[in-house]
Amino acid sequence: MSHMTFRTPAPEVKSAGPEVSAAFEEFMGAFEAFKDANDQRLGELERRGVDVVTADKVERINAALDNQKALIDELVLKARRPGLGGRADMVSDLAAREHKAAFDAYVRLGEASGLKRIEAKAMSAGVGADGGYVVPSETEREIGKRLTALSPIRAIADVRVISGGTYKKPFMTSGPAVGWVAEAAARPQTTSPVLAELAFPAMELYAMPAATQTLLDDAAVNLDEWLAIEVEAAFASQEGAAFVIGDGVNKPKGFLSYASVDESAWAWGSLGFIATGAAGDFPAANPSDPLVDLVYALKAGYRQNGSFVMNRRTQGAVRKLKDENGQYLWTPPTAPGAQPSLLGFPVHEAEEMPAIAAGSLSIAFGDFRRGYLVVDRAGVRVLRDPYSAKPYVLFYTTKRVGGGVQDFDAIKLLKFAA
Incomplete structure (x- = not known):
C-alpha cells in the first residue's frame, strides 16, 4: 500500500511575537513526529498489523497537536488584537507611574524634586510653591x-x-427662515441665523x-x-x-x-x-x-x-x-x-x-x-x-x-x- 506525504505550509502570522513563534515551532515539531509515527503505523499495517504501542503513540501525538493548535490560535488572536496605542501607551503609562510616585513622595515627605522635573519636562508654567503641583x-x-x-x-x-x-x-x-416653494418659482432671500x-x-x-x-x-x-x-x-x-x-x-x-x-x-x-x-x-x-x-x-x-x-x-x-x-x-x-x-x-x-x-x-x-x-x-x-x-x-x-x-x-x- 503506497501513500503520499504532503508538506503543510506554515500559516502566515503577521507581527508574531516570540510566544507565537515558539508555539508554532513546537507545533511543527510535533507535526513532524506525528508524520513519522503515522508512517510507521501505516508501514506496520501493510506488513502484519498495527502495533498497540505505535497506535497509542500516534493518538498521543495527535492529541498534543490539537492542544498545541488551540494554544497557537489563542496566542495569534491575542497578537492580532489592536493595542490601545502601542508605544505611545507604554510611554504614557510609564509617565503616569512616574508622576504618581513623585506626587506620593511630595505628599508624604514634602520632596518636590521629582514633580519639578516632571513639570519642567512638560513645560508647565504654574509650578513651585506658589501654585502647588498637579x-x-x-x-x-x-x-x-x-x-x-x-x-x-x-x-x-x-x-x-x-x-x-x-x-x-x-x-x-434662531435659525434661517425656510419654506416650501414651487419648482419654477422665485427663491426669496432668507433671513440670517x-x-x-x-x-x-x-x-x-x-x-x-x-x-x-x-x-x-x-x-x-x-x-x-x-x-x-x-x-x-x-x-x-x-x-x-x-x-x-x-x-x-x-x-x-x-x-x-x-x-x-x-x-x-x-x-x-x-x-x-x-x-x-x-x-x-x-x-x-x-x-x-x-x-x-x-x-x-x-x-x-x-x-x-x-x-x-x-x-x-x-x-x-x-x-x-x-x-x-x-x-x-x-x-x-x-x-x-x-x-x-x-x-x-x-x-x-x-x-x-x-x-x-x-x-x-x-x-x-x-x-x-x-x-x-x-x-x-x-x-x-x-x-x-x-x-x-x-x-x-x-x-x-x-x-x-x-x-x-x-x-x-x-x-x-x-x-x-x-
Missing part, C-alpha cells in the same frame, strides 16, 4: 467621579473639560484637608483615595450651591440667578416659569395641575430627557399629592441608588433649591444635559503646607470650575405665586 490623572478622575456622585446638578448637567481659562460657545437662538456667544469662565475652588505625619508615614494608606475623600464634601457643597444660586462673581452662575419670566412671555436669556396660582402653596383644587403644566411647558425634544430638581422639603410636599384617580404622583426608587420619580420623570434633590414660600421658584424641570453646562479646567493642584498648623500638614487643594445656562429653552421653573 495631582496624577487617576487622582483627578477619582475626585471628579466622587463629585458627580455627590453634586446633583453636576450629575445631570453637561460637563466639559477645558485647558484654558474660559470656555466660549456660540449658540444659534441669530447667534449668541456664551462665555463660561472657570473660577478657583479650594479645600484644605489636614493630615498628621503619622498618617502620611503609613504606607498602607492610599493617598489618592484619601485626598479625594477629604476634598469631595467641600467641593461638592460649594459646587452644588453655585450651580443653583451662584451669582457668577468668582463662582459659576446658578440657573436660578438668571432672569425668570412668565412662560407666556419667555425670551432668550431668561428662564420661563409656570405659576401655581396660589402664593406659597399648591392650589386647593387639583393641586397636581401646575406640575403637569410645568412638564408640558417644555418642548417634546427636551421633555424626553427631563428631570425634576427640588429640595427634600419640597419633595416631602410633592410626595403627598395624588392624581384624579387617587394614585400618588411620586414613586419611590426601584432599586438602591436609583432616583425616585414624579409623573414618570426622575427627581434629584438639591438642598440649595428654595423651600416653598410666596413667590419662590422651588421646583425646576428640564433637560439639564442640554440646559446647563459645567466647565472643568483640567488639573487639580495641591500645595503642601507643614508649617501653618503644626503638627498637622495642610494640603491646599484647588480646582477651577465654571458653569451657567447654555440653552434657556431647556429648563422651566415652578413659581409658587398667584
